[in-house]
Amino acid sequence: MPIKFPFTKSKKESIQPTLGLDYKQIPKHVAIIMDGNGRWAKNRGMPRIAGHKEGMSVVKKIVRYASDLGVSVLTLYAFSTENWKRPKNEVDFLMKLPVDFLSTYLPELIEKNVRVQTIGETSILPAHTQKAISEAVERTSNNTGLILNFALNYGSRYEMVDAVKEIAGKVKEGKLLPEDINEEMFTSHLYTSGLLEPDLLIRTSGEQRLSNFLLWQLAYAEFWFTEVYWPDFDEALFEKALYDYQNRKRRYGGI
Ligand code: V07
DSSP states (O other): OOBOOTTOOOSSOOBOOOSOOOTTSOOSEEEEEOOOHHHHHHHTTOOHHHHHHHHHHHHHHHHHHHHHHTOSEEEEEEEEGGGGGSOHHHHHHHHHHHHHHHHHHHHHHHHTTOEEEEESOGGGSOHHHHHHHHHHHHHTTTOOSOEEEEEEEEOHHHHHHHHHHHHHHHHHTTSSOGGGOOHHHHHTTSTTTTSOOOSEEEEOTTOOOOTTSSTTTTTTOEEEEOSSOGGGOOHHHHHHHHHHHHTSOOOTTOO
């Protein structure tokens, strides 16, 4: 029998946990590197963009599930600063995905009380992409449920260099003393300012690298990897990641 949770608002969705998750210890912030879309398509003799399209459907499923489980922040690595090196047709297609996603899914996000945010240098994305995203950000800005945080044109080293530049500017203007620079104030200059640090990082497709994703913010996160390509990722695997997370001892460098 499907189990409904007290924190689930939607009448449409229900989830069937199988592993015995502890609903009092759901990770607050889950970050995902959604890898393997191109390889998934290639294995089926399909163009890479078919993998991206299928990957987008999985985003919808996982957003629903994370929202139902009571996750506070879901950060998804949708487009990295390195992804511009891909063929133009692929980049063009990727830049249409936020438009496509939101044209069909924004009403459900609103209904589910999800708040859309982004991290990364979104100001250089194509106008149609920016327009769709800023509309979603605006229309969900008062929502208090899951924060759905898309990393778009995101690179962690760039983010940190940007923070350093901003801090240096404040020092130069005499607004800040070098001795007042500390971890907390550095953190507050990153794109993720105001968000909790990720508790759990998931990467699909068998790669076990950070690829310039949230280098500073993942300092204490648990890492969880699967061989499964992102288009084949599903609720059961997400639940397994959370289950494994709950069964690891988190010591923060202590004993
Ligand atoms: C993208 C689908 C998922 C697999 C990984 C790469 C391809 C959803 C979005 C999106 C972004 C912003 C937004 C709403 C939706 C997206 C890109 C790629 C660039 F406000 N999926 N997805 N954006 N992929």
